[in-house]
Amino acid sequence: MNIIFILLITISVVFAIANNRVEEFTTAVFDSTKLAVEISLMLLAVISLWLGLIKILEDSGIIHNLSKIFRPVIKRLFKNIPDDHPAITSITLNFLANLFGIGNAATPLGIKAMQDLQTLNEDKETITFEMMLFIVINTSSIQLVPFTVIGILSGLGSKNPTAIVLPIILATVISSVIAITNLFVFRKFLGKGK
């Protein structure tokens, strides 16, 4: 992330000067701080809401029952999570939110899952393989019905807006499998031990 940040800023400033767009660049930088605040406020609302709801589920004991049901599936991929761990449920809920395209629930549930996975981490600053796997699955997108895309297509007069659903499902399933395979390949060659 350090290198990416340095590259982004350096390239941007050089281009801004070369293209005579210094003013636009400066405005964009300050606008982006505003955007970060707006997104954070939005996240504050949905994260608090979902953490509240999850807490009710935790206190009612259902997290335990749910993790029993989904354990076989989740544990097939996430081998180092103990049987009764809350991470099993938060990972499951995040995947479900992603599948059904409940976008603003997926992020808070994902954060909860990361926190649960972090409790299993011995070195709090270094990522675990389970966390990487979880993030890779999330960044490869596992949404089944792309409502936003279909909405735009039909709004702008597509004859058959749902024709795109099958290719999207195909692409998203294959790309997720490839992404997970990539991670395992990288671990094989780079990750010694864990």
Place this chain on the structure above:
Amino acid sequence: MNKLQYISNLIIPLFLLFVVIYGFIKKVKVYDSFIAGAKEGPGVVIKIFPYLLAIFVGIKGFQASGAFDFLKEALAPLCYFLNIPIEVISISIIKPLSGGASTAVFTDIVKTTGPDSIATRISAVIMGSAETTFYVLAIYLGSVGIKKTKYLVPVCVISDIIGIVLAVVIVKLLF
């Protein structure tokens, strides 16, 4: 399609109802539990904020400086060579960076090339099968304070690139 949308819309209300009723049956003080959980929200967001700020400053600055347009133009010959619509480049670069911006770019592609064009279809598949990778990375890593990410970033970037190629191939084969 409307039925699917309706079912999807029902999920949240039904989930809310279920959580409250189930808690009640299990004799949980539902309201107190909710407050206790929600209380942790601000702490999480404060932890994430600096990461979000960094990623937005980097991305918005990159776009405004003209570097983004340059990258697009630099990749144009490759598109021409592979017989891929040039619009695919814009959506491919913007999708991993920003959700809002990619929706705007996608809408623009649909408007300029038509709702059933090959460019629109490829972009639609990329929209549906790729994620805002860097945003997810910043938030998920930031929320638990992970600093050493091992080989996670290269895996995500490589997977995104493969995903884009895949989108092009699938659309070319199916339509």
